[in-house]
Amino acid sequence: MHQANSFEPHARVPQNDRPRPLHQETGAASVDGPALRAEAAGELSIEGLPGGDPHGAHDHDGGQVPAQHLDAIWADIQGVLQTFIQREQFDTWFRRAELRGLDAKTATVAVQNGFTRYFIANFYTDVLERAVSEVVGSSREVIFEVDAELTITPRRAMPPTGDGPAPPAHASGAAAVLPPSPETPIDGIRAASTQSRQRGAASPRRTDGPEQPDRPSTGQTHTRASFEMTPAPRRHRGLLSASDVGLNPGYRFDAFVVGPCNRFAHAAAVGVSESPGQQYNPFFMHGNVGLGKTHLMQSLCHALLERNPDVRILYLSCETFVNHFISALENGDLHEFRNKYRNVDVLVVDDIHLLANKERTQEEFFHTFNTLYNAGKQIVLSSDSPPKDIPTLQGRLVSRFKWGLVTEMEPPCYETRMAILKRKSRERGHELPEEVARLLAEHIDTNIRELEGAVTKVLGYAALAQRPVSEELARECLSEVFDARPSAPNMEDVLRVVTQHFSMRLSDIQSRKRTAAIAYARQVGMYLARRVTRLSLEEIGGYFGGRDHSTVLYAIQKITRLSKTDAECLSSVRELQRQLDSPASR
Template identity: 55%
Template sequence: MATVDRGLWQQVIQQVVATGGHLIRPWFTQLEPISLEHGLLEIEVPGKAEQQYCQQHATRLFTEAAQAATGRLIGVCFLTAAQKESQGEHPTQVEVALPEPPVALNDDYAFETFVTGPCNRLAHAASVAVSESPGRTYNPLFLHGSVGLGKTHLLQATCRKIAQDNPRASLSILSCETFVNHFIEAVEKGQLHEFRYRYRHADVLAIDDIQFLSDHEQTQEEFFHTFNTLYQAQKQIILSSDRSPSEIPHLEERLVSRFNWGLVARIDRPCYETRIAILHKKARLRSVELPEDVVCFIASLVDSNTRELEGAISKVAMLAKVADRSIDLRLAEEALGAEPVRTTKDVTIESILAAVTTRFNVRLADLQSKKRSRSIALPRQVCMFLARTLTRHSLEEIGGYFGGRDHSTVLHANKTIDRLRQRDPQLQAAIDRITQEIQAAT
């Protein structure tokens, strides 16, 4: 067995840090090379869960890193410590992937580790309520938002709490792709009875990325009847998607209607203050000490989602370990500068005012006046909502732009628009268009 040169391994890790992005995990620092022989790099992982993650998500990342470091065609294989010991004199056997199992609960996905803010407060509160009273509070619970904003975190945290409070409850937690594949397999093998029993007798059915039902007509038909059976039996249904029910293409109207029966909660991108809080909590959970200037740097650089914030922490921590340096602003700039992260210039309240006055055809003087007619109040509240969402200004500073209004007025406007857009698709669409116009201009 040919051992791996430490210098070569360091090059592999540095390449992973430079190109890994959101795929990087904190425990990558625990990976150790076993051997490099016959064009195969064997890597030891901490456990089974980490092995499964690497096989499903990081194989290509490490393969390309190994090839870049060696200049040769290299394959990679991930082994646990037990598998490493059991190999003995036998040649390595790479496991063949089995059919995808239901999603296992991630230990990191709990309510205690979720950071709440204006962007996700409704979704978090609804998830907690469902976990305390499954099947009776919000059924179904439909969480939607862009990638990496915490939908899966809340879905699994809700299921975890239900399982803790009701150890005998039957939970089916899986991705929509797995549900589709199980259905196709059941049809092919003539096992529809077993398939229906499996999912229609669950106390909780939680399906991630339900938008993948799109264009699967037979599966939609099956899920429709599964939904009805569970709903009528007061069993909890939790769904997540990257868009609202009405925006999922080629989804049957009767399913759209049923998805809206309970509560549809949208999760937005975190504001600057929420990103700061997320970085503090995620760094603390990983026992990584980040100086305040590094936290502020990352929060201003990575403005998209929680997953990329976690990836940024991992990259900084890994570079610090590989280079044997303490974490400071310069190291953070090196770690995150290797792969440019999408950034935007600061949005100003002036740009928000310009976009809103154009969209709603109102005058700036009216927005800053004491007028309270709906034609003026609504655009003014939209301005305050967008200022709170897109800028770093405090409530008091935002109020100052609108005739010296106090922070409670801004807070009320934020809550009002947040509530209205949940039930008014036209208002939500208008806010989305204004936001796009503002960000495109910065």
């Protein structure tokens, strides 16, 4: 059974591969590349920063950094900011901002409106100043100015809108050339949503819209309109251009290996593709990462488009929906936003669990859902957990998500793993020897993406080394899978030892409850999480019921203090730390 929810943060974040602040990683990084860097580093130096200031954040003239360097410096500051805060927060508050001035004492940051200034000044000054300090090498007071133009003009230097925080630039400046991954969007549409958001000119603010009834007036299948395609002949057939992913040509039903773990979801997806907007509406798939949700959703889209190339499919991540909505609110473009989302035949939203804790967006999604549903349009959703387990999801959305078909994708059984391994190696032009397939299937049992990665690695390694694919070779190149090296403790371990030690339920630790005992256990957990993982304060807060970074910081400070003065606290912390350090006790 899928159990991810209990140990997952409210927003999914990578644990161990977070980019470090740029100066720590490389000592020099810039979107503008080595030329600017060399010029700046060569000419200028800054007090207290060994090796000089990579950006030339120091000038010859009155302490002001020359304007032509500000964009590169800001791009780096944005990169560091993205390692401190979650991407949605970054996108909301900092993506459009610009650095307008930098001298020995201050950094002047322009933002698009007074509300943003108020919000950043009140809630993000600390992180912003830390990021500035990390990049320029010493602290500056941040001063804000408002520039309404930023609402509509594109940023001069914009960090990439990828799947995660902007990766740090590497000192060498040489990017590794990798083959396109099967998950690489093929039509480059991903950036379009951001651009269109920036293009949107301010128009009169309209935050109200026609409300939809809370439930269809009678049974769903009778009252909804039947599924009729909106006649919209288009030059480019495929997903609507507001989609933020392209369809991977390999993600089709016939490339999907069916086993007991996914048989039901597969059958339902085929059913939806054959009669959209009917019995499986909405179609809600949930399961852990890498189990084939995206593959199935995209197969469904391919099949729909093959049947009718004019079908209007909007396919996007929940994050994009949230960002578009916030942007529409800011720009007073709600009307256009609603037009876009409510005039489709099929709405596919990946990672709908990201609606957690976003009240206004949930409200908007509720109305989008109702409009489409009542018009007989198909809604397809994927999530890491079932509707009822998505934290703070409004009851009316939970119930709507259950109206159609909710299905879980489970980890594949051994036979399915074997079949997938063989299929993936055949797709790459090789037959995996039986004993190698067995070895991989025995050791990689929870994530099909990892299974696929292992095939790629083994075949690639064999080709490079010009050796036959064998058990020995697989063990050699997948040492991380086979070596029984004790792994570093992760959040799951922290939560487990803390709940056991204090005899508490995980749900209590993650709840809003503030009784002294629960709050104390929670604080000890946050303290340990900071010591044994590389997660940011924000991320740690996510695992403790969505607490913010200042709550986590407070907890860490409190337990640090207490463990110096209170013997009981010290003994608890020591015992828990011992358990976390010893894999056998975890």
